[in-house]
Amino acid sequence: MSGRDCSFASQAPPQKLSASGVSPQAPSRSPSSNPSQSGVATPDAAPLTAPSLSKLDLSERSSINSQQDPSLDEPINLNHMELMIHLTLDKDMFNLSDGIGDFPSNFLFGIHKSLDSPYLLYQLLAFSARHLAFLHPESSASYHYQAAALQTRAVSLFNAAWTEVNQSNCVPILLFSTILGHHFLADTLAQRDPGGLEGFITHYIQCVEMHRGIYAIAQTAWPLLMESKLEQILSWSSAFNTRPPKGSHCQRIRELIDSSDTLSETDKEAFRQAIQYLQLGFDVVLAAKEEPGNRYQMIFKWTLLAPPEFTGLLAAKRPEVLVLLAYYALLLHHGRSMWQIGDAGVYILGLIVDYLGPGWDYWLEYPRQMIAKDVEQAL
Incomplete structure (x- = not known):
């Protein structure tokens, strides 16, 4: 969206998960993580079995597996769970936003919208990782990696899903663009480029162009957004911007x-x-x-x-x-x-x-x- 080269484009695609549900190249959450914290089973760990399942014969298990959603067999990513929990508990993450109304209610509304728009969910997780990189400097490299990878995935999904702005997608598109803008501003202001002013201006122009795209989306979808739950925030914001x-x-x-x-x-x-x-x-x-x-x-x-x-x-x-x-x-x-x-x-x-x-x-x-x-x- 901003014309930058993707640093992940030249990397090999992530390996498929092994039978244990662990990718051999998956980045750890922090350098101090131990196997039990990362969710990786140690050789001495005894498998847990549910008594009710142990009574089923193989034919019954096969029947159940063929009927359930295959996604239910996927392992839980504890890194993503950490990011999601942080999203729901730390309201300071969005302290540069309008902040009108009840934070928990408005924010949970955004998470609910992300369930139908994966690009929004990935960007929420990316911004959560970016905030955790600030809060935990000792693990910043790991969190920065997660933030960049998740943001790259979010933009890819957004581009693949892009059609036209309509009543069904105007809210998640605006939320995605805005959170991406907050993320991009945080990265831009953190730049300490050896190129001095020249380097900063380059990054800042990219930030300005990104934010102009957010404004264009809001203008295009304004009548639709006024019929959504965001109406209160957007009306207040518009009144603020136009006052003398x-x-x-x-x-x-x-x-x-x-x-x-x-x-x-x-x-x-x-x-x-x-x-x-x-x-x-x-x-x-x-x-x-x-x-x-x-x-x-x-x-x-x-x-x-x-x-x-x-x-x-x-x-x-x-x-x-x-x-x-x-x-x-x-x-x-x-x-x-x-x-x-x-x-x-x-x-x-x-x-x-x-x-x-x-x-x-x-x-x-x-x-x-x-x-x-x-x-x-x-x-």
């Missing part, structure tokens, strides 16, 4: 855009839209009284709502768009307690300051001062 900004935190970047002699009027309008959404993010983050929903939601939405012209300006590394990105880095810094963000704001601002040089210090003064103040207080 109140603060003046982005005033200096507005002055930069309005005074530019090299930007076209189309580009200036794209900047103004991006600045408006960014100011909405500052309004909520810095509000004295927290509003319903998630105060950090614009961290995710800003990438999603950015106008199409934004990508071209970003790819060209126009100084004006880098200054705008520095203000987004400040918004990220306000949400540094979120697991997807951490020190990403400080890191991105540092890349921009080094790239632009002293000639742009005046335009970068506000985000630099605000972040420096917080860093000093933390020390």
Whole structure:
């Protein structure tokens, strides 16, 4: 969907399970796992038998096996069970979403939808593994592997199942796209590419294009989605996105855009839209009284709502768009307690300051001062 090369395309397909239900190449959940924890039977383990089944003769067993669903004979993947349990218990995983309404009810609704849409289930498990990689650094390699493999499978299933958006699939498609977007943003903000700003911009443009696809899906399916259980969340989100900004935190970047002699009027309008959404993010983050929903939601939405012209300006590394990105880095810094963000704001601002040089210090003064103040207080 984003034009990236698939790192799994060149790998051999997974081996079939042996009679014991264990793949000899299956990755372990963590380096410290022992055989009993991974569900692998040891040579000394005695097989368990049910008394009722031991009384059946072979013909009866054969008859039962021929009538039941073959999938019932498949072994339970304990890694996937761990990911599913984590999904249902840890609500902080989706702390950049709108967060309107009752979390357990809305989330279980999404899991229920995934039963008819395997691509959604695989992406849910992938994002759960991505969160566990953050929570357990000592086992992050194993969880990152699971996250990447499950996400690759999710996208493959989604592409194979894709038809047109209709009443039956609009909800799982939107949920899948949104969770994939959250996953992609977390990966992008975690990048510490040796290529500096150039490397980060490459990853971030892919993230922007991915999120633009989510927005396009939502627009296409909007009338159908308004008849679904997501209506409350989507209506609130739409009202939030369209309200006028109140603060003046982005005033200096507005002055930069309005005074530019090299930007076209189309580009200036794209900047103004991006600045408006960014100011909405500052309004909520810095509000004295927290509003319903998630105060950090614009961290995710800003990438999603950015106008199409934004990508071209970003790819060209126009100084004006880098200054705008520095203000987004400040918004990220306000949400540094979120697991997807951490020190990403400080890191991105540092890349921009080094790239632009002293000639742009005046335009970068506000985000630099605000972040420096917080860093000093933390020390």
